């Protein structure tokens with residue numbers, strides 16, 4: 001601290017926060033009697049709160065963001081040096097870190113070519129949607145403008161991204177939404193018994209074929225794009241079933257539909273590959289990313305496209321409307337790409353993709369052991385260090401565990417100094433999946449510490 005506040009006395013901060021800060025995604029009534037939590041400091045996998053209590057963070061800043069861990073001086077130095085040299089200029093011009101990060105990023109994304117900078121995941125997704133809409137107008141007289149999104153997926157908090165939001169509880173009370181966004185069914189094998197007609201065998205192809213049915217119902221000539229998370233995050237950590245992505249890719253090709261992959265959570269290492277879609281041999285047209293791009297050291301998001309998509313915006317320079325007439329003021333901040341370059345160097349030089357695969361496997365094994373001990377764990381799924389454990393009141397019926405009990409498990413872990421997550425106000429009656437996304441630097445000891453806490457929490461809460 002800078003000496004303004006007495007060592008270890010953050011009561012003034014707590015008071016100021018309680019009086020004036022409107023926190024994200026939380027009911028504030030409890031703060032009238034209790035305290036908001038303030039995180040004071042972080043180092044590697046750990047954070048300390050206003051009471052000096054140490055926590056191991058199993059969710060990378062709460063929302064799967066701090067991929068390289070806390071307290072990285074080299075990122076802070078890179079950002080500082082860049083800010084002193086040149087902090088900002090609107091994005092009609094270029095910058096040194098903007099050019100260098102784009103080059104580095106594209107080198108990890110064969111087939112992709114252009115990087116559009118913005119600030120949040122929602123914003124990057126909106127850029128993708130606007131690109132699709134403008135192509136519809138330029139090429140198809142405005143007809144091929146519909147954007148398909150999937151049940152349980154999330155693409156952001158703005159009204160257009162909520163219009164593409166597959167989480168009904170998250171969306172509740174915020175309508176009416178924008179027209180032209182059409183929902184397709186989810187591909188969650190664990191809950192296929194809730195989907196009429198889902199087969200025992202070949203579920204992945206069947207689930208993808210449900211998308212084709214929607215396209216045929218709407219008319220393929222009205223559908224411009226399909227926007228999907230590679231592994232659904234807040235909707236329940238849903239890994240795609242076998243055969244799903246191959247069929248999705250075929251369907252997009254068949255009907256000339258652009259494939260927009262939302263890598264806001266999976267991007268930059270979370271699943272053990274640079275991007276989640278790279279686990280499935282997908283060739284996207286648009287890829288959006290945010291959280292792990294600079295691990296929260298600066299705000300940055302990117303909407304990346306193929307050269308083919310980009311070319312459609314410069315084919316007729318005599319037409320005054322024939323370019324992407326979009327701006328994001330803070331997409332011109334240089335702190336984002338400066339932090340992102342150093343973030344990517346760390347992932348590479350420290351071998352964090354391989355560590356993610358190794359530690360992901362270790363965590364998965366630990367959770368499978370817990371599953372044998374605790375009948376309340378109905379399913380464990382994930383990819384790399386992106387894992388969910390779905391809690392059920394009955395393994396046979398798969399009835400979701402009551403949300404309050406899920407909350408008690410999370411709270412018990414917190415009391416033990418382990419921050420885990422749970423799906424939150426996303427699917428009505430089905431916010432029952434514990435979420436784990438530790439930093440990609442996690443060690444086997446860290447993972448054991450986290451799963452031991454879950455073991456103890458389940459033992460206490462379920463008895």
Ligand SMILES: Cc1ncc(COP(=O)(O)O)c(C=O)c1O
Nearest residue numbers: 120121122154155156233264265
């Ligand atoms: C898959 C996905 N897409 C988009 C977003 C929106 O990102 P942001 O909160 O940065 O706008 C999120 C946020 O959690 C997300 O999980």
